Amino acid sequence: MARKVILTGAGISAESGLPTFRDPKGLWARFDPMDLATPEAFARDPAKVQAFYNDRRAAARAAQPNPAHLALAQLQRARPDEVLLVTQNVDDLHERAGSTDALHVHGRLDEARCDSCAHRWPAPARMAAGDRCPACASGLARPAVVWFGEVPEHLDKVAEACSRCDLFVVIGSSGTVWPVAGLVDIAARAGAQTVEINLDPSVRAGAFDRVLAGPASVRVPEWVAQVLAGRFKL
Template identity: 45%
Template sequence: QERLAGARRVAVLTGAGISKPSGIPTFRDAAGLWKDFDLEEYATPGAYARNPQKVWEWYAWRYQNVMQAQPNRAHALLAALEKRVGEGFLLVTQNVDGLHRRAGSSQLVELHGNLARGRCEGCGQRFSLPDPAEFVPPPYCPGCGGRGRPDVVWFGEMLPLGAFEQAEQAFVQAEVALVIGTSAEVEPAASLGRLARLSGAYLIEINPDPTPLSSWADCILRMGAVEGMEALMAGLN
């Protein structure tokens, strides 16, 4: 708490674990998102090329689910931490559910995209999807009229241009780095915590389970995202 209270440069990385209390399943646990779905059929460029309608219907279902979910206390506390720290704060998320922005976070990098957007296959324009109740996939670009694909990063694809570079810079410059609810196994995001620690940051991990990052951390809170953020923020008011 003392380290965080005085820090003017804070970088945060979140994974699926922060959205689990909002009812969004993680990828790796027993009830995870991929338990009943083959990622090769839904989350690769090849899958989309073979059957774009099948892929879109699955993403439309996910989009509807995340829009029914609400940000939880951990999302809200990170938005409050951003206001406290100011310009030296950056939140980097691997999640595509949009809950951080809905909770009030604005200094935000969504490494893997956002389920609530489409991206034109022709001109590349990103655009918001209609309300889930009215959305019939596929969407079409408001600019050129071309078909849109989900604006998410599929397995085997590059991250959005400049996204990781912005994240990397924030973690290199951070006084405190906070990693919450991520397995620390998906690269390149998994490297951010280690990079911060090697650059001199005080590294905090919030995760109920050990991860490959745990041996690097200065402080480990073995609890869920909500409980961990509440414990971390309790003395900062």
């Protein structure tokens, strides 16, 4: 089992041009998530919801991995089977950077799923309100992302890994989204060393043993280089 768990949030993709959610210029400062990111919103106005996610899907496909994504992929290649990469992001920048087996706890924009039978398939560039599930033919196709009021994916597996890890690192997360924000507490109780890498310290910075402040595209490659050289010490 992986002994090092790395959790990434919107901040790591912000430097690739993708907006975050909760900062003053983030998505939820410009849009009401209750109108766009809930099962009720989809039931009420599927066309509006699909249009919003079509735009986000296009933006994600146009974005490119930045040095932070590339550094984490390098770490995974250098330490196979030792690093579990977990992301709150719904883009595929980790995969395009070369990372493998990243667990997307909030789902993926490049996948669609049925709102009835839960079948998943690759999402087309644009999805429409009347699209149907190719498996059951009756359910509506929706973005395979986790909306408000829904349970994050892979959470049991991630929590189990945190309970056994010796290092837990959070990169570019606001620390305000639960239950994911509580993973550091699980790791700390297990005796793991805990590190936050963020542009600015998050609201949960006090829960970490060490906080490295600065842009992810700078701080993450620096940290990975130190780890690979055996020079990173808390």
